[in-house]
Amino acid sequence: MKNLDAIFFSAHPDDVELSAGGTVIALVKADFKIGIVDLTQGELSTRGNLKSRAVETKNASNLMGIHHRENLKIQDGNIENNEKNRKKIIEVVRKFRPKIVFAPFNCDRHPDHINASNLLRESFFYAGLIKIKTKSPAYRPGKVYYYAQHFDIPTSFIFDISDTYEQKIKAVKCYETQFFTDDKKGPQTYISGKSFGDNLEARSINWGFKIGVKYGEPFYTESELKITEDTLFKI
16 A cells, blocks of 8 residues: 555544545545544444444445545553554554544543544654654654544634535445434434434534535644645635
């Protein structure tokens, strides 16, 4: 596998689809090489199991057209910031040398998302240190962008997903054991009902409204964004 332009990291399969799926699809359509790396297999999910979630993840990946996806198989519900887990992430970053990496924001309803964010932030930095040895040589991505999940986040920019929103929803619906299900036999969860889908659309509309488009996805970066005379008037 050659270098990737961007890698989207997540705590669980389906997190990227929900929070940044429209952006992923837009970047793929623009001929960028995009990968997704899930830290856990989501084995603690109330609905579904490892087999069904793996099939759903494959289907969503194919629908989005991404170039690479892998799972680091860190324990769900126990995402520890330790050397073993950092080195897994460091090696992925060094192997694929993405210009940009995406990660969950570090304040959220789900503890896994917070722990994943902190683990990823440190790993991205340490990937650039030559004295930390892995199979691949040291490399640090140029930018780290954080995406929103349950909580709203401070926003550095909003990506226009008006042209890819419908495909994003199709990717989310690939996780049929998790979202928007009419199956009343299984336990109902925070994300399984229709109201969760309604909320997802409402938030996408609200973010789009802020930049004068139909749908949007927000991102935050700790570092300043470069603006030039060529980009200043692209509004």
